[in-house]
Amino acid sequence: MITLYQFPRAWGLPNGSPFCQKVEAYMRFAKLEYQTKLYDPRKAPKSKLPLIDDNGTLVADSFFILEYLDKTYQVSLNEHLSSEQIAIGNFVERSLEEHLYWKGIYLRWVPEENFQxxxxxxxxxxxxxxxxxxxxxxxxxxxxxxxxxxxxxxxxSENDHMAFKVLSSLSHFIGEKKYLFGEQISSFDASAWSFITALISTPHSTKLKEPQKDLPNLGRYAKTIRDEFFPDYNEMQF
Ligand SMILES: N[C@@H](CCC(=O)N[C@@H](CS)C(=O)NCC(=O)O)C(=O)O
Known part of the structure; x- marks a missing residue:
């Protein structure tokens, strides 16, 4: 049995950390059996979470965890994608995880009312x-x-502007599609779903909530994945 070590759940989301949520989402997409446990990141090999323990094999970092699970359990969520789509998926994932993530950290921790x-x-x-x-x-x-x-x-306002660019690009990319690359889910949806909901589905006050009005397909996308893979999370807001 795979154990996912993570932070507490928060705001009706599967996890307070979008990286932990990404791993849980991937395991649900892949129909892998798992359990979750709370963990202290200071004890983790890379001092961050998520971390998994697969019958004694420890893997840290969502990037390496997804690669490990794909290889070990022949998950192959991306088999239907072309090399060009895989390249785009990697760019999307990096811009969410290495850029948008920091705007989310700012939003949650810096403005006093949001910090509370x-x-x-x-x-x-x-x-x-x-x-x-x-x-x-x-x-x-x-x-x-x-x-x-x-x-x-x-x-x-510069930070909001930069974050909005990423969200609106993602919105244009998704368009009317069900998932990032059409009718079939891919590993990249685990990251996209987690980072979109980390911004639009929490109670923090932010101009970035406006995408829900301006970019309604992000809310629709988030809800479609919640309904299909996380029906037990019925308190999520979109
Ligand atoms: N690149 C890592 C990032 C993980 C990460 O940044 N986790 C944060 C929570 S969102 C963390 O564990 N922070 C604890 C700390 O830095 O002390 C991944 O993809 O798993």
Missing amino acids: ITKEAFFKNLKGWKGLIIPTLVRKTLIKRLQAQGTLKHNP
Whole structure:
């Protein structure tokens, strides 16, 4: 049995971390049997989650986890795709995970009202001094990372503008299609679904929610995948 080590679930989403949600989505697309457990990222081999344990084989990082599962269980979710489509899928995945992800971190952790929402979801079980200090320390660490990565060099409307470009590109790419590449799901939908819902399906206040109005096909896409693969997550908002 595969164990997915991850963060707590939040806001009706399968996970508070889009990377953990991506792995769970992939395993559901691939109809693999798994269980989930909470884990402390500091104990993980790459100090980040997701991490899987497949009968003693540990694999860290969603990219390597999907490659491992594909090879080990002959999942082949992308067999119907051309090399050109696979190339596009890789570019989409990278732009969501290496660019849009940071806009999401900014959104959840920097504006004070949003930080309070994040704190409530991720740290509500911490009691006493831990509940006071740990959320602020995590926030400080993430702010340092956002400065080093570059997101905090831009003002909020510049960041919203950059994130909106990625979302609107994705919206144009999806168009009327059911999944990213048509009628058949691919591994790239695991990433796209997780990063879209990480932005549009949480209670944080953001101009990026406007895509739901301006780019309604993203909400439709998110709901289609929820209905088909995560019907048990009926509290998700689109
Ligand atoms: N490239 C990694 C990124 C994973 C990642 O950034 N995970 C974050 C949560 S979204 C994490 O574990 N952060 C904990 C930390 O950095 O201390 C993947 O694809 O799995």
